[in-house]
Amino acid sequence: QRVLVLNGPNLGRLGKREPEVYGSVTHADLADHLVGTGAGLGLSVEVRQTDHEGQMIEWLHEAADSDVPVVLNPAAWTHYSIAVADAVAQVPIVIEVHISNVHAREEFRRHSVVSPYALGVIAGLGLGGYDLALAHLAAIRD
Numbered sequence: 001q002r003v004l005v006l007n008g009p010n011l012g013r014l015g016k017r018e019p020e021v022y023g024s025v026t027h028a029d030l031a032d033h034l035v036g037t038g039a040g041l042g043l044s045v046e047v048r049q050t051d052h053e054g055q056m057i058e059w060l061h062e063a064a065d066s067d068v069p070v071v072l073n074p075a076a077w078t079h080y081s082i083a084v085a086d087a088v089a090q091v092p093i094v095i096e097v098h099i100s101n102v103h104a105r106e107e108f109r110r111h112s113v114v115s116p117y118a119l120g121v122i123a124g125l126g127l128g129g130y131d132l133a134l135a136h137l138a139a140i141r142d
């Protein structure tokens, strides 16, 4: 079974970006790691990152049309993009992941416009949150 892992703005800078919050692993290393995690679970994982909202919306449409589950870190779009939320609403299975504990940071990070359309949300468990999301998708696969 295919799974898309989609990462939003600034996540391409993992490893360089606020390492005290997001860690020192790069996006390329995360992507390699998740492909390996997926292989161990019998999932064919593809990892993509974009800083462009329209690109993300097109990828979500692709997931909707091909009925592929998505692990999504919408990054800052989480907090305000109704366009991303509307696209997420069209995808049958989306697990929302945040690397940091968004509830333990600035107040504006506590609200997600995406969560109403997500199957579930994982936050604050670092990059391990992506592995947990993949494990859950493997557990519920038909």
Ligand code: DQA
Pocket (backbone or CB within 6 Å): 009, 010, 011, 073, 074, 075, 076, 077, 078, 097, 098, 099, 100, 101, 102, 109
């Ligand atoms: C994030 C949390 C968001 O508030 C922030 O804008 C991000 C990353 C996380 O993974 O912890 O870019 O989604």
